[in-house]
Structure formats: structure tokens, C-alpha cells
Amino acid sequence: MCSTNYKGGLLMDTPNKKNYHHGDLRKTLIHVGIELISESGASSLDLRKVARIAGVSHAAPYRHFADKKALIAAISEEGFNLLAIEMEQAISMKANSAHEQLRGMGHAYVQFAITNPSLVREMFSGLTIEREAYPSLYDISKKLFNMIETVVIIGQEKGNIKKSDSNELTCAIWSMMHGTAILIIENQLKPVTMQINGIEHITQVCMDSLILGLGAS
Amino acid sequence: MCSTNYKGGLLMDTPNKKNYHHGDLRKTLIHVGIELISESGASSLDLRKVARIAGVSHAAPYRHFADKKALIAAISEEGFNLLAIEMEQAISMKANSAHEQLRGMGHAYVQFAITNPSLVREMFSGLTIEREAYPSLYDISKKLFNMIETVVIIGQEKGNIKKSDSNELTCAIWSMMHGTAILIIENQLKPVTMQINGIEHITQVCMDSLILGLGAS
């Protein structure tokens, strides 16, 4: 409902050339990059265009990023940060029920993805694999994992989640949230999402299927 | 176990220039493209390099594809075809149990993803959204959906899967398989996949969590 969206938030902090000698160019490039990815899709991120919009020469970004890939890594990192904020909020809103927390997390994750589809694609485009090259990117994604696991552990203590390995259950939960989000933004769940409130409905169905199981009752 | 991998399968059908006047260039370009994506990652797919390896001029591909994006769409389509074959096999191998079929599908899906990670990323990089532009790409992805749904419906008839809307249950199953596969190839499930047989184990855990549910028993 209040997922962060970058469209339109650009012009406020961009052509303010006074700041570039004070270390703000790095941040500016990241935010311009997020904006461009949101608009035109991830594959076409244009480093020269980023510099142009930021009001610097096309060589300036190389003061702050080793190459284009490093900028994309920084953008992805910011994406994980934004997603973590949404998740944190969703978790704290339903503090009294683990099942409700799981549903709320699913909705927040999906909502973030449909609000920032290209950014989410970029966040899961293979850069997290290069852990030595982008350690902080891996760290922030691990923070997400830990947030989910905390919910699981507390739910287990209260007796609402079964007492298997919390690491493994966390994998299952994240997998379901992520798969649901991705398939929705790729239009693969069209038969269902076309309906009224289809996206919220199918998110709920997916989380409930995981919570309750598919087996015949 | 026998998931299709393109590495090394290229040279057999490539520098055979006799075929290019018989309509084989299109296929050759697709297969060279898959190979290059498998090697170097999706974002760096180089149309001129594809043509070079195929043994034609850099302008020749434009006889067969409107632009680079159209080639990528054709590559993705081939990827969905290959995935569908693996899934079909997994389904038919466990014909007597719906739950085993679900587990087998999960393993096949994950296996395909870790064998062809860049290809899978390309398949879910936003092209399926442009349905008017690439109708056959959407069709083949829909075929996957239908394959899963058939398993669900038969499982429901036999009393092994609960009798909710089969469309919705299919969404949940595909979401779980897809999320598991993607998070694994993005190294996000590292805490668990590092263990011996970690990947197969966590795939099993994810599918079982969905089948049996997370609730305390």
C-alpha cells in the first residue's frame, strides 16, 4: 500500500551541482540509476545517461564506481535496503500472530515487486553470487534472511510454527514469497491475477497454502 | 540428473555454411545465443558475436529477427521448451503418486535452473510481459502452467490434494518451485545449500513444507 516507488522522486536532489565536491555524487548516481531502471528496464541501464542526468561528465562516475557493474551492485544493495524496510514494517504490524506475520510479509514482498519490478529483477540477476566483489550486497540480502528466521523462531516458541530446523523453514518461506512475486511481475499467473483483487488474493492463497499445506484435510 | 546443458554442444552444428541458405540460420543463431548466455551471462549477449560464431556477417541476423530483443525472446522460448521437457519427464516418472510428482517436479525445476542459471534468468527477465510482441513465448510458458495444473487435478481426483481451485493451487506450486530455484542460483540459501546434498535437501524441504504445511502438528 505504501511501498517505496522512485518514479517522480528524482528532480528534487539532482541538478544541485554545489554538492558534487562533497561526496554526494555517489548517492546521486545510485538514485538516478534506480530511477532509470524503474523507467526503462534494467537491461538498458546507460552509464553515460546516468552521468548526464546527474549533471556530470561521462567519466565522473569512475571516481566512485569501478565499472558499470559496481554501480548496478550498489543499486541492488539499495533495493534490498528498501525491501527490508517494507518487510520490517509488515512484521511489526502483526506482532501478535506468526501466521499473520507470514501473510503480511508475503503481501509486502509482492507489493514491493509490483511497485519496482525492474529493480527486483536487477536484485536477483546474479550479482549476489560474486560475494568477494560485492560483500555488502551479500550482507544486506542476508539481513532479509535473518528477519524471516526471527519470525519463524518466535512462531515456534509460541507453538504456531512446527519445530523443524528454522533455517530450512526460512528457505521455504522466502522461496514462496519470492516465487509468487516474480511470477506475478512476469505475468505468468495471469489466469488468476486478472480477477478483481487478483494479486492480493493469489498472494494470500500462496502463503496460506504454505502455512496449511496442500494435502487433503 | 540428466538436465539439458548447452555447454560444449555448439561446434557440431555451427560452421556448416552450406545450411544457411536453407533456413537454418535462425535455429543456429538461437543455439549460439543459448551457448553464449550460458557462458558469459545474459546481460552481455552480443549480437555481433553471435553472428561471428555462426559464421555470418553481423547484419545477417536481421533477416531472421527484428532486433536483439526478438532473438532473446526466441532463446527464452527455447528455454521454456527445454524446461517443459524436463518437467514432463519428472511427472511421468512418478505417475502413481501426486505428492511424489510434486517433489519430482521441484527437483527437475531446480536442477534445470542450476544447470542453466543465465538462461533461466533470461526467461524471467520481463519479456513474457510483452504478449502481443512475443505471443509464442507466452504460449509455451502457459504450457508449463497447464502441466502443473494437470498434476493437481488428477491428485485431487485421487484424494491426495485438497479440493480448492486448481488454478490457485497451481500458482502456489509453481511459486514455490520457482522461488526455490531462483534463490538457490542467486546463492541466497547459502546457509543450507552449503551442506552435503544441500541443494537436493532444501528442494525437498521446500516442496514438503508446501505439501504438509508449516503449522504445528
Added chain:
DNA sequence: ACCTGAACACCGTTCAAGT
């Protein structure tokens, strides 16, 4: 019908030179 070669605009990256 299918492919080639030259040409154009534009991008990622580097580096000497500026303040």
C-alpha cells in the same frame, strides 16, 4: 530470397590534463 560491407550513432572505459 538471403547475405555483405560500409556507415552512423552511441556506449563503456581509459587517461592525460585541468581546478
Added chain:
DNA sequence: ACCTGAACACCGTTCAAGT
């Protein structure tokens, strides 16, 4: 310390011309 401008190699795309 940070940024600029020219330069280089290379890519996507187009188009007149070849067989």
C-alpha cells in the same frame, strides 16, 4: 581530491549493393 574532454574499441541497427 575530484572532474573534464578527447580518444579508442566495439556494439546495435540500417541500407544500398551484391549473388
